[in-house]
Amino acid sequence: MFKTRLLFLLLVMAAGLAVADEAEPEKAATAIEWQAYNAAMADGRDNGKPVFLHFTASWCKWCQKMRKETYQDQRVIEYLDAHFASAWVDTEKYKSLARQYEINALPTLWFLDEKGKGLTAVDGYMTADKLLSLLKFIQTKSYEHMSFDKWTKHHLDEDH
Numbered sequence: 001m002f003k004t005r006l007l008f009l010l011l012v013m014a015a016g017l018a019v020a021d022e023a024e025p026e027k028a029a030t031a032i033e034w035q036a037y038n039a040a041m042a043d044g045r046d047n048g049k050p051v052f053l054h055f056t057a058s059w060c061k062w063c064q065k066m067r068k069e070t071y072q073d074q075r076v077i078e079y080l081d082a083h084f085a086s087a088w089v090d091t092e093k094y095k096s097l098a099r100q101y102e103i104n105a106l107p108t109l110w111f112l113d114e115k116g117k118g119l120t121a122v123d124g125y126m127t128a129d130k131l132l133s134l135l136k137f138i139q140t141k142s143y144e145h146m147s148f149d150k151w152t153k154h155h156l157d158e159d160h
Contacts, residue, residue: 032071033081034088037097043085044114050138051112052084055098057091060106062125073128076135083139111138119143 035043037053044051056063070076080086091098091106101110105123109131112118119138126134133152137143142151 032077032086034086037087037089037094040085040087041112041116044112045116047085048114049083049085050114050119051110051116052080052086052135053089053101053110053112054087055089055091055101055103055106055108055110057106063107065125066107070126070128070131073132075132076128079132079135079139084135109134 034054040051040053043049054063054066056067089097091103101108101118101121107123107125109122109126110118111120111122111134120143122134133155134148136155137148137151146154
């Protein structure tokens, strides 16, 4: 009887592991591929991608709102993963990075070119639509010849 129960328990556990393995790819496809700061900097440099830094802290309610809403938007996930080297920087753990980037509010989003040169920083919560627009502006290097406001107006006009 004990062997039968043990065999049943092992089969149930194996079935649970199989389900967990099948669920992993779906989970990975619905989450941004956040990297450590140094890895993102190297990825940007090695692959010619701009770098996106999200400065956050566990106590920041607007950071949590972005994590739960903005960063769950499939368009944002796909765009960041395809065009940026992205890092999630906890300001409580990495205080020296927070000082280096002069973080005074959370969340703060920093955009760097592929060489690590700072392009711009944006403080505060951002919706998926607004972030996606800013990501496209940075990735296409439109900042080299127009302001974000002008770029946004131009693209809004095209959509109508």
